[in-house]
Amino acid sequence: MAEAGQELRFDTKLIHGGTAPGPFGATKTPVVQSSAFAYQTAEELEDIFKGRAVGQVYTRIGNPTLEGLEKRLAVIEDGIAAVITSSGMSAITTAVMAVVRNGDEILSSSSLFGGTYSLFHDTLDNYGIKTCFFDPTDLAALEAGISESTRLIFVETIGNPKMDVPDIAAFSAIAKKHGIPLMVDATVSTPYLARMRDLGADIIIHSTSKYINGTANSIGGAIIDAGNFDWRSDKFPHFEQFHRKYRNFAFTARVRKLIHKDFGACAAPLNAFLSGEGLETLALRMERHCSNALVLARFLKEHPKVAWVNYPGLSDSPFHEVAGRQFGGRFGGLLTFGLADKPAAFRLINALRLAKNLANIGDTKTLVIHPASTICADYTLEVKALMGVSEELVRVSVGIEDPADIVEDFRAALEGV
């Protein structure tokens, strides 16, 4: 059993960290496709409900397959515990609702995935939780945005689709100074580019549907508790009972025993199993995603029909320095670029043969989308500008095919643009 895991290097942890032997000598945690779990005596079940004994009760609350992935993710991210959920959005919703209450404020980067923007700007606003947005490249704006009611700072580690890269360690320093937890959505950077706990994040979110799963066969999300934040504060009286009993596990305990249990966004065991399979090859795939993205970015940058390319791996990117420092010289698999206008972007997408036109990222396959007319279509021009979405922009999630084939696909498609 490699439960401790800390002595292992990252690529090895992906395969062995937090794993436990399965029944019959199985090298996998099996898919336990059972809704509920039976016990011989009333006393046993009472002890489990009272938290006196370890045991599964009901898959909405916990399940051996889900727990297997949770332990692995906690080890991989150097966290103290993890909770997996039905989707990336449910991971964000569950984690955020565990921290904030009616009347509280979230201070969020304006460079967000559309679903997260909608959750913060529209849905949570209806429940008395206000979100103030700031430019994540402006640390002064972050500090100026903190009010008496701020209870959470939220940022994406690589903005999707804006492709900006905030300085997470600098964010963390400001968050700590004000006693506010820093929650990061690290879906695009993945644990491969950086362990966000090392940079000072308190709560780490992943849409496991993307690079962790890796082959786009299951939706899922994860919440990882870095275990560093001190919840004993006048700002967080709702954590008092959880801290009293569970100390530095207070956040995970509040998630698990209250918010996740009540909202019920549990992952399906088969989805957790498949995402765990993907996790084993994350490092290999990310290495190729990153190198292929750089090849494509350099090709597009030199192409006369391409107006601009936004990829932090390009040396003239304003985020090249911070991304290079933060992510160890790796820059991820996502890029955006601009053509002359929307019709040109559509012509390109329609002419691509290898790249799939769909709303996802992090697949082994190269994927493209025109965000302004699809995933960001509901937003005003002002909001689109905040998100860095313009009519001529195409987003590419660069896959792990042979880079020459990816470049050739774009070269041929650009001929007709």
Added chain:
Amino acid sequence: MNLTVNGKPATIAEETPVSLNYLLEALKVEQREYVTVELNGDIMDRGDFEGTTVKDGDSIEFLYFMGGGR
């Protein structure tokens, strides 16, 4: 020594006080990295498990946040 563990009488072979870590091992407590320990009504800090001693007559409760109801 005689103890009360999760509300029930329990006995371990040792007669002299032992550390909380030793007790967790002796009682084969599961998932020790997550368990909360209450000794005579006080929640113990994880970092104090080695330095805390358990003696005859003490009452110990183990609490998990993993499963079960609220």
